[in-house]
Amino acid sequence: MKPSKIIFPSRQSSLSQLNRILKGKKYSDARYYILTDENTSQHCLALLISKVEALQESEFLEIESGESNKTIDIASQLWQALLEMDVDSNSIIVNLGGGMVSDMGGFVAAAYHRGIRYINIPTTLLAMTDAAIGGKTAVNIGEVKNQIGFFHSAEIVCIEPDFLTTLPDREYTAGIFEMMKTLMVGDPELYNLFCTKLLNGEALPMDMVKAAAQIKAAVVKADPYDKGIRKMLNWGHTLGHAIESYSLSHDQQPLLHGEAIALGMIGEAYLSTKKLNLDNEEYNRIKNIVSKIINVPQYALGTLPELINYIKADKKKSGNTIYCTLLNQIGEPTIDVAVSENEICDALMNLR
Secondary structure (H helix, E strand, O other): OOEEEEEOOOOOOOOHHHHHOOOOHHOOOOOEEEEHHHHHHHHHHHHHHHOOOOHHHOEEEEOOOOOOOHHHHHHHHHHHHHOOOOOOOOOEEEEEEHHHHHHHHHHHHHHHHHHHHHEEEEOOHHHHHHOOOOOOOEEOOOEEEEEEEEEEEOOOOEEHHHHHHHHHHHHHHHHHHHHHHHHHHHOOHHHHHHHHHOOOOOOHHHHHHHHHHHHHHHHHHHHHOOOOHHHHHHHHHHHHHHHHHHHHHHHOOOHHHHHHHHHHHHHHHHHHHOOOOOOOHHHHHHHHHHHHHHHOOOOOOHHHHHHHHHHHHOOOOOOOOOEEEEEEOOEEEEEEEEEEHHHHHHHHHHOO
């Protein structure tokens, strides 16, 4: 799988760099189809079109926002629309949005004509540092996350910080937790600075966002098909995906992905203190950061069987064995650690 070209702001804005690339010979015959949700259509599309002249003749596709719309039915509707617009194998889908739009657009592109090109232009912090990078594209089955998918890299990932000004606070916060995950496993020094800034209420600099994105890209390049080292990025996700699925099924205002991963990191940090060498001081720091930003729920004993069933449905299970990526210490992840159902229940009950 060919790595994506990632564009960061430099002397030129990222969108200006994208415009220059798309005006090059490689893209001279391409037709563009911009996929948005109702939020990015309203708040981000005008900026994109004004800055990237090469996209001004694009056609547009819009889906409803929210993880509940990341389904095969919505993908099928998009494929039908592409057929009706006579989209050919030289066409390019441009995904303008957060992680759900990146996932959906990449999934649709991967299957259409056995794989057409796509470009990710992430508009959320979560997508800029994680979801838009790496070529994993998938849709959900019911509330179970990412069960049908492909490995199909974006041609380009264009990270434009101006889009972050359009984000609601809650969406921005969700992205902070995905950054936290990446820095915890990939850069201990930068993670410590990240913690200091968060606990002091300071803003996160763009250089830190760029560093998290570069860590993700480097790990993906080393292990594009998720067979080894890339599993380090699953930190927080075995429990986090189950918590997210449970919330989608039960909560009137479901947890965002990054919020669920934050809770997953607390639970898996607890497991890391029991099964590996993560010390309690570090575990408590993780709890303090997460609980400073979001309310940590208390799961009743009766909810545990359903949460366990979501974990069993996740792709990080083999046979009857559930696996987690845990931390021996910050910057030292251990992949494929087998955990029992009782250990998981203990971690979930000790979230607060």
